[in-house]
Amino acid sequence: MAKLMVLTLLGLAMTGFRDHPSYQKRFAASREVEPVGLPNCNLVKGIETGSEDLEILPNGLALISSGLKYPGNKNFDSNTPGNILLMDLNEEDPAVLELSISGSKFNMSSFYPHGISTFTDEDNTVYLLVVNHPDAKSTVELFKFQKEEKSLLHLKTIRHELLHSLNDIVAVGPEHFYATNDHYFVDPYLRSLEVNLGLSWSYVVYYSPNEVKVVADGFDFANGINISPDGKYVYISELLSHKIHVYEKHANWTLTSLKSLAFDTLVDNISVDPVTGDLWVGCHPNGMRIFFYNPERIPGSEVIQIQDILSEEPKVTVVYAENGTVLQASSVASVYQGKLLIGSVYHKALYCKL
Ligand SMILES: *[C@@H]1O[C@H](CO)[C@@H](O)[C@H](O)[C@H]1NC(C)=O
Ligand SMILES: *[C@@H]1O[C@H](CO)[C@@H](O)[C@H](O)[C@H]1NC(C)=O
């Protein structure tokens, strides 16, 4: 309630905020992309309406969430619900296939998937956890991935008052995860005020059936979240302050801040190479272009690789950057055996040889 009052007063006092230097900086409003090319890239056939998040399983099967619809987000196809796509990266020229979904309680017509994460248990059962936005709300859907049938079996919908504005999720068990809330508010007007004013009230939640708690807060739009291969560190991207934070994860699931890295781009989803531990980040070079879509000034794409993040001097490489002619608004990038798969918020997907 106190926050609501502060916000109302600030909202009343606010004029011309988009011209303010701090606003321009948060949205990297004047940034143009310096192209960085890769010689061997192809658009993935069959993806036209987004590939917001993706995860590549150790066997080379990629699961991709497509068709995100979220208040304030651009999309090219406003009527159809989203789906989860499967792509086999072991094939020479892989195509995508839509996974069928079964489960009596699941409503396909209000499925708007956002961040996804998988968890594989000791029996090799693969669970897929999906942030969903039915009727512009937030839930986490738990599925079992049935590889042979190429389908998902819906097991459960998880709702909680602390999981109210979800963006991304990283699973540490089938019903056990960390998730980012990209806004404090749910109401669209209050959300836009929150972001416009840069209040940094977004936060990260730990969820288990027995305990749900806020484990990190004070973010200017918490976005991607992921975990190191050894499970000791959690990485969180803070979109509008252009930072990636490294947290130490404790046995009681609390997080303590270890270090932060700053970038010249809006950092979205983080993918972790299971072999090297490198971070691969899908980024938005210019935030104005993604938040305020204008076909005359389309958002570009940028992918960065971070090596040795825990060392004194992590190595940061811009692996791919492009002005949007090929791929608009990259949100995720992940590697598998020398190949790079780049997803986007509402556009296509690109598959490159490194
Ligand atoms: C499924 O979702 C659609 C779209 O939101 C809604 O109109 C419909 O009532 C839902 N069906 C059920 C059984 O809840
Ligand atoms: C969780 O563990 C950390 C590290 O051992 C400790 O500092 C912290 O006090 C613990 N928090 C709670 C709530 O138990």
Ligand SMILES: *[C@@H]1O[C@H](CO)[C@@H](O)[C@H](O)[C@H]1NC(C)=O
């Ligand atoms: C984007 O980059 C391509 C290739 O470098 C170039 O041909 C095109 O003119 C650029 N578009 C804009 C709007 O800058």
Ligand SMILES: CC(=O)N[C@H]1CO[C@H](CO)[C@@H](O)[C@@H]1O
């Ligand atoms: C490609 C990739 O790894 N995407 C990740 C985006 O963030 C979520 C949460 O950490 C992961 O589950 C996805 O794997």
